[in-house]
Amino acid sequence: MKSGWLRRDLLKAAPALALGAVPFALRAGVPGDPIAARLDAFLNDAKADGISIAIVRDGLTRYHDAGFAVRGGARASKGTVYEIGSITKTFTGLILAHAIRERRVALTDDVRRYLPAGFDNLSKDGRAVTFADIVTTSSALPDNVPDWKAGLGNPSPAELPQRVVEFYKDYTQGDFLRDLAKASLTDTPGREPRHSNTASQLLGIVLSRIYGQPYAALVARFIERPLRMREGTGDIPIERLAIGYDEKAMPPLAVPLIMPAGGLRYGTADMARYINAQIAADDPAILQTQQPLWGTPDHQAIGFHWIIAKAADSRLYYRHSGGSFGCSSYCEFYPSQRYGIVLLTNRGNGDVQYQLEQLAGEIHDIVCGAPVGLAQLRRALEATDYADVPDSIAAVRQRHPELHLNEDRVNEWGYRLLFGKRARAAVAIFAYNVAANPLSANAHDSYADALSAIGDKAGAMAAYGRALELNPNNDHSAERLAELRKGT
Known part of the structure; x- marks a missing residue:
C-alpha cells in the first residue's frame, strides 16, 4: 500500500541527481541553473500553471519561479501569494507553544477545561483530548465538522469546493462548537495520527478564548511581526494573489473559521523568513515545537505538527505539506545543514503535494549533495x-x-x-x-x-x-x- 498515516518520506535517489552540490550563490535563471529545468518539468507533470520556491542556506535566500500566477495573466514571483493549506497548522502550533511558555496552558491539559460545558464526547476509553493530541494529529477528532461530504448533501468532487465555501459564509464559531459537541472520536486520543482540520480549528478557538483576541491577531502578534512577515490573514491585493486551479479555477478558501487549520496565505519571501526562523530556532517557543512528542525520528515522529524524521545520512529534518482546493505547498528544513526550502504552486489535489515533496528532495541533493x-x-x-x-x-x-x-x-x-x-x-x-x-x-x-x-x-x-x-x-x-x- 503506497499511502500511509503520514506523507511518505521520499527516496532522493534519481540517477540524474548523483552529483556534487552546486554553488548556492548560483543565481536563479542563469545558464547552467540546474533547478529551472526541474521547475519546468514539474509544471508539465503536475499540469500546474505556476510555482514559486525559496531555498534558504546559511541565512541566505534564493528564489526561483516558473509559470503564471494567473492563467493568461501575471507571472509567478516571490511576491505572489498562495494558499499554504495545512502548513498553517505549524503556525497554530507555534502560538500554542507561546501560550505554554507563558503558563497559560499545559501541553497535557484536557482541552475541555477551556470550553463551555457539554463536551463529554471529547473523551474516549477514559482518555480526554489534550493539547498534545491536537498538535501530534492524534486527537481522534473527525477531519471536518460537519463532514464536508455527507454533511453537505454528498456533493460531487467538482461541486464540493464551491459548496464548502458557500456553507461557511454563514457558519459561525457557535455553529462549529454546537456540531463539535455532537461529534464522535474515531479512536482513543493519543493512539494514532490522523489528519484533522477540526482539531486545529478547535485549537484556534481555544487560543482565542485564552488570549481574548482573534486568531488573526495572534498570528500577527507571535509570528508575523517578530519575523517581519506580511499579513497572511486579511485582504490581499488582487494583483498579488495566485488563482488556484484544479483543472478549472477554484474558489479561494478565505474562510475565517477554517483559518487555524489551513487558511493562511503567503508568498515565498514571507515563507523564507518563517523557515529561516525555524532553522535558527532562537525563539524558545520555536525550539519547543520541534521536539518529538509522538513516535521516534528513526521511523517518523511528530512535534507541534512538524513531521520529524532522519534522512538517508541520519540527519534530522522537518517537513510539512498543505493543500487547499486550488493550491498545494510543501516545506522542509535540515537544521544541521542550515538548509530549508518552501514550494508553493497554484494547483490543488494531494498528488501535487507528493510531487512537490519529490521536487524538494531533488533540489536538496542539488544544493547540498546526495547522501x-x-x-x-x-x-x-x-x-x-x-x-x-x-x-x-x-x-x-x-x-x-x-x-x-x-x-x-x-x-x-x-x-x-x-x-x-x-x-x-x-x-x-x-x-x-x-x-x-x-x-x-x-x-x-x-x-x-x-x-x-x-x-x-x-x-x-x-x-x-x-x-x-x-x-x-x-x-x-x-x-x-x-x-x-x-x-x-
Whole structure:
C-alpha cells in the first residue's frame, strides 16, 4: 500500500541527481541553473500553471519561479501569494507553544477545561483530548465538522469546493462548537495520527478564548511581526494573489473559521523568513515545537505538527505539506545543514503535494549533495540486479554507518521499482522491508503488491492475509485478497 498515516518520506535517489552540490550563490535563471529545468518539468507533470520556491542556506535566500500566477495573466514571483493549506497548522502550533511558555496552558491539559460545558464526547476509553493530541494529529477528532461530504448533501468532487465555501459564509464559531459537541472520536486520543482540520480549528478557538483576541491577531502578534512577515490573514491585493486551479479555477478558501487549520496565505519571501526562523530556532517557543512528542525520528515522529524524521545520512529534518482546493505547498528544513526550502504552486489535489515533496528532495541533493552512502547502495543493488539486498546493505553500512533506511524510505524505493516495471527487484526490496519490520501491516501489504505483480498468487495472498492480521482496517489488503480469492 503506497499511502500511509503520514506523507511518505521520499527516496532522493534519481540517477540524474548523483552529483556534487552546486554553488548556492548560483543565481536563479542563469545558464547552467540546474533547478529551472526541474521547475519546468514539474509544471508539465503536475499540469500546474505556476510555482514559486525559496531555498534558504546559511541565512541566505534564493528564489526561483516558473509559470503564471494567473492563467493568461501575471507571472509567478516571490511576491505572489498562495494558499499554504495545512502548513498553517505549524503556525497554530507555534502560538500554542507561546501560550505554554507563558503558563497559560499545559501541553497535557484536557482541552475541555477551556470550553463551555457539554463536551463529554471529547473523551474516549477514559482518555480526554489534550493539547498534545491536537498538535501530534492524534486527537481522534473527525477531519471536518460537519463532514464536508455527507454533511453537505454528498456533493460531487467538482461541486464540493464551491459548496464548502458557500456553507461557511454563514457558519459561525457557535455553529462549529454546537456540531463539535455532537461529534464522535474515531479512536482513543493519543493512539494514532490522523489528519484533522477540526482539531486545529478547535485549537484556534481555544487560543482565542485564552488570549481574548482573534486568531488573526495572534498570528500577527507571535509570528508575523517578530519575523517581519506580511499579513497572511486579511485582504490581499488582487494583483498579488495566485488563482488556484484544479483543472478549472477554484474558489479561494478565505474562510475565517477554517483559518487555524489551513487558511493562511503567503508568498515565498514571507515563507523564507518563517523557515529561516525555524532553522535558527532562537525563539524558545520555536525550539519547543520541534521536539518529538509522538513516535521516534528513526521511523517518523511528530512535534507541534512538524513531521520529524532522519534522512538517508541520519540527519534530522522537518517537513510539512498543505493543500487547499486550488493550491498545494510543501516545506522542509535540515537544521544541521542550515538548509530549508518552501514550494508553493497554484494547483490543488494531494498528488501535487507528493510531487512537490519529490521536487524538494531533488533540489536538496542539488544544493547540498546526495547522501554518499545511499548513492553507493543504489549502485551496489543495481550492479547485482537486487540479488541480495540484505548483504548489499550490510556491506555499504560497513563503510557508511550513517546510512539510515527506515520503513517508509525502503517502501518508497520498492514502489519506484514496481512502477518502473521492475517487479522482481521490487519483491527483493519489499522482502527486506518485511524482514526488518515484521509487525508492519504496510510492509506486508506492499510486499504482497509486488508478489502479485510477478504472478506469485499464493505468496501475495499470504502476505495480504498477514497484513490484515496486523491491521484489520487495511482496506487495500482486504480488497486485493478478495479479488485474488475470486480467481482461485
